[in-house]
Amino acid sequence: MDEQNLEEGTEAARLRRARRGDEAAFEAIYRDHVRAIHALALRLTGNPAAAEDIAQETFLRMFGFLSGLRDDTPLRPWLKRVAANLAIDRLRREHRHAGDDALSVSVDADSAPATVAEASGLLRRLPPLARTLVWLHEMEGWSHEELARRFGRSPSWSKSILSRSLARLREHLDQGASDEHL
């Protein structure tokens, strides 16, 4: 592959082509990132239909904002940030009348203790707010200040909910681990 072909295959080149309306470039960008974006949306919402909507909206926003994106903008973090913001907005909209406690600490009592291998299931059993805070802080690297700003709360609110949620998760993991050794 010569230098020009290498350059044509880069994200910056695809962005430039997409900006000119090249649909193949749109699709290439989409294919590169859709799995990660859809997975993030699914982990934050726990709802396949909501995850699809969020993934779709994220790419539509990217397509609509192409002229504002610099060629050297790393797309993955940008897309993840948009998807996370959409998930948070949705969560706030859907649960605006629910209290923080109801959203953050009531891990499903009926579910069986989880093992590490069942982390995905454990995550799904977390209530929406707790799941979102845990994933964004632990896996996506959001700071408490960023979480607080996005949720319109204080950093101590974020720390408190995260701390309780992680404690519950560890309890379930410990329980699951001891059950495995029996």
Add this chain to the structure above:
Amino acid sequence: MNTSDGLRHALEELHDPPAPEALWPRLRARRRRQLRSRRAIMALASTGLAAALFVVLVRPGTVPAPAIVTRAPSMHASSADDMDARVRAIDRALQAAYDRGASDTEIAPMWEARHALLAGNDTPRGHATDINDI
């Protein structure tokens, strides 16, 4: 490995599930609709802008040329009609004066008035010096 590490490790190890295949066709269709409506809005905005510019720049009364074209003929027609009416009135007075055998001193001012009236008009009739030429 403690539980905290175990939790993080477990979360890191999670595989991303594949995105639904139907997502791209849906996204592409919405993108196309979005582009179409954006183009329609742009076309509408351009038409609106052109209409607004037309109204501002070419509306009657702001440009002399069309105003002259539309107003001059009516003014001309109006003043010509008026002139004809006045000339006819003088002619009737002259005819009556001749009919009753009026003196030249009585008739002369009428002719002067007629000449003065016609001198202000640029029509060929303005050069007529005889009542029969009118």
